Amino acid sequence: MRVCLDRAVVRGSLGVSLLALACAQPAFAQSETTDESDIVVTGTSATSATKTDTPILRIPQAIEVVTVEEMQDRGALNIREALKYTAGVYNGGDDSRGDFNNIRGFESVLYVDGLKRNYGFVYMPRPEIATLERVEVLVGPASVLYGAGSSGGITNMQTKRPQFDFGGSASVSYGTFDRKEATVDVTGPLSDTLAARFVGVVRDSDSRMDFTRNDRVVAQGGLTWRPGEQTNIDLIGIYQEDHNPPNYNVMPLVGSLLALPGQRIRNSSFFGEPDINRGDKEYTAVSLLATHEFSDAFSLRSSTRYTWANTKQAEYYLATYLSPGGPLDPFLPGTTAVPRNLFAINIKYRTFNTDNGVAFKFETGPASHQLLAGVDYSYFKQVSGQAFVENAGAIDVYNPVYGTAPAPVFNFFNTQILKQTGFYLQDQIDFGQVASLVLGIRHDSVSKVDVGAPVEKTKKTTKRAGLTINATSTLAPYISYSESFLPISGLNQFGSAYQPLFGKQVEVGVKWQPTRATMLRVSLYDLKEDNALRTDPSNPLNSIQTGSVKAKGVEFQANYNVADDFSLVAAFAYGTVRLSGQDRQRDDTPKYLASIFGTKTVELGNDLSMRIGGGVRYTGKLNSDPFGGAFVVETPSYTLADAMVALDYKAWTLQFNAINLFDEVYYPGCSAFGSCANGEPRTVQGTLTYKF
Template sequence: MSRDLGAVMTVTAQPMGRRILLGGVAMIVLMGAAGAAAAQVAAPAAAPQADTVGELVVTAPNYVPTTTTGSKVATSILDTPQSVTVINRDQIDVLHWTSLQQVVRYTAGVTGENFGPDARYDWLTLRGFAPVQYIDGLQAPIGSVTNVGTDLYGFQSVEILKGPSSGLYGSTPPGGIVNMTSRRPQQEASGELVAEVGNYDLKQIQGDATGPLNDSVSYRVTGLYRDSGSIIDFEKDRRGFLSSALKWDIDPATSVTLLGYYQNDDLKNNSGGFLPPSGTVLPNPNGTISRSLNLGEPGYNMFKRDQYGVGYEFRHAFNDSLSFEQNLKYFSSDTKTLSVYGAGLQTPGGSIVNRYNFPFNEKVTSFNVDNRVQANFTTGDFKQTLLVGLDYRRYVDTSEFGFAVAPPIDVFNPVYGAPVTVPTLYPYANLVQTQTGLYVQDQVRRDGFILTLGARQDWVRTDDKAGGTTANDSQMSYRIGANYVFANGVAPYVSYAKSFQPTTGVAFNGTTFAPTQGEQWEAGIKVEPSGLPQGVKTLVTLAAYNLVQRNVLTPDPDPTHPFASVQTGEVQVKGVELEGVARIHERLSLNASYSYTDSEVTKSNGPDLGMQLPMVPHHKLSGFADYTFQDGLLAGFGVGLGARYMSSSYGDAANLWQADSVILWDAVAHYNFKAWKMTLSGSNIFDKTYVAACESASNCFYGTPRSVTLSLGRSF
């Protein structure tokens, strides 16, 4: 997948022993650290338990997640026959993560920051595919990119559903989805105000406040403003974000929550990446290209986006067994872009780079409503949770583009100021898509055994007005999973699931394309140990999967059909994922993960046959430990250190361009004193220079450089 539509217009597995070794190391480190710490605090000479600490300063009671709403029913993670990661606000605050790309650093199966620093979007890869972003359980207003770059500060949790999820959510990629849940009003008054400064001239202020208006109405207001530079010369980033929520508890059985957010992004002179391999991943006789090089045209390049979402969540319980929920939201995202970017060296090993001029404007709107009824009942020895739902989405995507050649520039001695004008704009996309889905899910329980059965029928109509085609697709998706939760907190599971995604365009004979199909077998084990000392929480998950996507577009083999495609392609992704999180007596926090991902294009008429998918490293190993003193002279002071390893990966489908493996280090130091908190955090603290991806002879991207942030906040 290309990072920029303008770039679209231009152009070995490791030994098994190392896989096992890396996975074993991750598991041993995680379980050994957690077990040793738990044993220590349980011993007579250990530090007092969390509820008896004399001077408890810092708490994160939800650091280790226990439930997920990924099944549209609040369910224990142990009871869910699917690999799912939940990163809540406690983890985000303790580790001082500020973006969705940072959140996934210590999560198995997903990579972020695939194109280095980018203030516009959150570039993720999940089990080999770009996940679609959801907000509050409804698909966000995605367009040419599968996410919308909403600011992490406005959300209380991130859920990553791994593998096919069409059985509940309809049209989704086979790798999974990412759902961000907005902050919710609370009846207990609280809030914070935080100021931040950092390298690259970062200045940011943010605040959050919640509390009751009366006995039945509560509110929440969250806001942020950022003004920052970048490692890229001349680049400036300004963002404003505001969200509000109002909850009315009409009666003990009925509530409605109004939710809304607005975000404005204004980037000037932005043009990171699009560098040639010569001087980045390959030697150049003139030297190494600077990470700060701007191949755009200062004063011309810009990115502006206004996005918002407004809606509500309604809940009513008819009795203890039967309830109804409705989730409705209208989204809008309006983006305007002027972009001059690199188009490759004029001569191999030279210094002069050609440039293209690509303006692109896109407007996406989406109306979503999800209605569902939940019934809890008992049939003989079986307890059942039955969910029946009907949802509807109307999605409109209109865009326009222009294309021209821009003046070349010397990458080692750039001189700006050559005249650049906006070329004529032409329609690019004019798409209207409606999706109606009827779904049912039944969780059947007996003792520790849980059987989850789900099916969904979708009717999707896609009017491609730019291409003059209409496609009507009818798709059935389903999921079946079984798990057994033992009394000691060990839960093995197995599942099978399917997914689909509509495909726009037509074959050479004018026939519209069918949706791509995904299917996955997954087996694993989840461990949330019981019997641990009070104040010790741990969750470890291990999953193995085999994922196949069919009906993939590939070049038409008929030489008389140039530029046409057929749907005979196939992709397979197999992997193992190990992940753990622990919180011990509100002192020690642990996050660790290991992923082995083996991707291959198994059927194709193009040069990608037998190759691995772009941006999918075979190995990812990461771990972070944070310790906070809760009493004594250092009470309130904490430090954390983390490391991330990613093996080499290819940036292009033909596997011609490879980025090397890399190890990066992160750190955080924080001090809490009464209502005040100061945090110093750093990413890539040793400022490792590396190339995150190379897509072609003109599209190489440096990885995210060192980032240091100092924040001072006060809670109230």
């Protein structure tokens, strides 16, 4: 369970800024069956793989793009929900502490505008959907591009930028859990060379757990200076304040998955302390993003961000593994009370990222080159005080009584500083209509300082190679090899450091884009990560490193999207993820994932139209077997349905979204230590939007 791993393993994690790959791609012909003005660009181009607006068809790696329009159609309220129809991405149940998306069985790393946002398990606010233009998922190891990163891939969120055409929108919404929200987004020119944008969000809401708020205030402003066609400079600032204590619900097996009639615990039951559980978070960031073309053959890209973040979080939560009767009898003798733990943290984060690269274009015979060279640097500092009490009193899970538990006493103080410098070199070679080749190499130097402990230094060189065959103007088979490198910050529960993770992957696939509105991908991959983390079978709050993880699988993704007509996204993934020495699927990792979502617009006349849509998501069964077969818990597969209906009249839109439409009772994951994560109930949201 995440609640066990996160507190034991990380107090922050190490990462680096992004390699700015300014690679130009050749134009390519396509068969056009739809007017270009009707196309909603979805999955046809991406910046995460090359840091330019590169056609996905010519990228030798799996990459998926989710636009803001798609997020709105699906009723996505966070990044986790935005990616639930993406092949190979598994995100289990909702958790207000963060957007935890697993890609090909490995947790993704979050980036904003190509610069790393989350250094491991950090207690910062979750990103706000309304501030984003799109989300790009780069699947597989990407350290040559992004430095220290996950073996599964990265999730790069693209911020909304100012536009030189005036426009915007304002919306109000109301939904389940008394969720009230207002959003405004306005942009336009201030002069011929200067444009501005402002995005604001205010939310007042309860959550799926009793006594738990989900409030938010966001203000994001941006300025774009464009003195000429060769120069573009964006200055973006954001302030975000959240008040949302942890809202995941961990319940005993016998009160959830294995409950007898009349013994199932209410979904909204709260096992913390109303006066103690808290999640107060502030986030402020300022970014400067610049590009300049000195000539057709020489260009510069620079991205820099400074971040301040402060969090105060505390929670009492169930600790079924402490029950004397074992996982099937979690209660204290003669009662229906279950032991609890207390965890609290007050923490301050300061982060500086900068990434600067230059690109040179030249030709050698029939081949065109774009050589990229650059350097990035990141500085991450966290100062924290923590409190942890194991077996901090029990609570009756059927009739909870509050107010008897003590407030946290902070007894662990830590200052940690992470520094990373990366040098990168890449050549993208274009052989015209025949093929394109990407070759890259990168060297990272990392230092980690825990005040009072010796400095830890790590150096690593990672490589990447990818070949795309231009079989036709619309069909592109590819093969690639890529590596990842991820140092792990913090110490385990016994004060020992972890070894860095190292991943490598071979991927083959084919992409087909018969029209601008259509993109299909099939990928096969073979991925291995050394020094893998796994839950300590003798202590669920600790993680140990032994051996490796091997992941193999196949993915299919299809996207079709035409504005004011019809859209469809379908995804399927099958993957085996196994720890070395084990001949079974890794705990809490499904083998099968499948989903489909579509929308259709119907013209009703007199400027009135209706959009209807819906989707189905399937997640395969999961196992929990930390004791080598002594006690195994199987979490059943589940299928959930989502739906939307919207009325568009001139500049007005009234939209309703339902997530888990049929209010299916399900469990995203259950543990052999005696608990289950509770699935989300049906949620309905109505939104009225005016566009101008």
